[in-house]
Amino acid sequence: MSNPFIKLLGLSLITIFISCGGGGDDSPTEPIATPPTPATPISPANEEVCLDGKSVSDTQSEVQFIWEASKHTDNYSLVITNLDSQQTTKHSSTTESIFVKLNKGEPYSWYVVSTSNKINQPAQSSTYRFYLAGEGTQSYAPFPAEVVAPEMGASVTASEGTINLRWKGSDPDNDIQGYELFLDVANPPLSSLGAVTDQNKVATVTSGNTYYWQVVTTDAEGNTSNSEIFQFKVN
Structure with missing residues (x-):
């Protein structure tokens, strides 16, 4: 004749074993790596x-x-x-x-x-x-102009056949006199759009063409710098 107390004790021990991790996975979770922040x-x-x-x-x-x-x-x-x-x-x-x-x-x-x-x-x-700094250098050429718009490689839509080209110029001597802009469908661009003192120039463009443009910056001492050649496509 079986003992009900013994049966109850056995079932209790099995329940305790299962609840305490018998067959469960309690391994620690790997921490998520955090990306670096910019210096x-x-x-x-x-x-x-x-x-x-x-x-x-x-x-x-x-x-x-x-x-x-x-x-x-x-x-x-x-x-x-x-x-x-x-x-x-x-x-x-x-x-x-x-x-x-x-x-x-x-x-x-x-x-x-x-x-x-x-x-x-x-x-x-x-x-x-x-x-x-250079030995005995009294005047430094302007930094090459940086593109503002259109961004390098951008596709743009012309407004009534024109687009406004914009750039940023700077000079360690703060004596920039002006800029000459070159724009062409050929690379390097050879067609001059003339000299300006502002950092923008409206240019006539044709839909479907890819254009290359470059800015030459001149300072008060006659020093010049050439920007890299920028590129955009007209939709």
């Missing part, structure tokens, strides 16, 4: 002449690049472009500073890419531009 450039300062480079030869100086640390970051990549030659170099760092040798008297842009070992979502800082 903040500090030095060389934006739109200025860098006088802090250490001369290492008649033609080169060693420049210290400094930026504010970004969160959730394991590595940084410093990207420097010579705005005259358009040559770009990349330099890796695990700290917020790095020394790089550059040619004197030439304009540069730089930004920092922050990366994490835990997640493939890099973050890019804003871009700074500067001139590296």
Whole structure:
């Protein structure tokens, strides 16, 4: 004759075993990786002449690049472009500073890419531009003009057969005298639209064409700089 108490005790033990994880999965959840935040450039300062480079030869100086640390970051990549030659170099760092040798008297842009070992979502800082001081240089050429509109590679709709081209010019000496705009369906553009003092120009365009345009900036000393060649398509 079976004992009801013994049966009840057995069922209770089975229930306790199941409720305490027998067959369940209580493994800890992996934390979600957080992407890096963008770094903040500090030095060389934006739109200025860098006088802090250490001369290492008649033609080169060693420049210290400094930026504010970004969160959730394991590595940084410093990207420097010579705005005259358009040559770009990349330099890796695990700290917020790095020394790089550059040619004197030439304009540069730089930004920092922050990366994490835990997640493939890099973050890019804003871009700074500067001139590296040259030996005995008293006047610096303007920075190459930057596109505002139409954006590079954009498709646009003309208004009554015209479009307003806009750009941004800057000069470390603050003595820009004017701009000459070139626009063409050929690359490089050779047709001049004339000189202006404003940073915009209305141009006549034809639907279906792809256009290339470039801005030449001139300062009070006669120094000039050429922008990169911008491109847009007219719907």
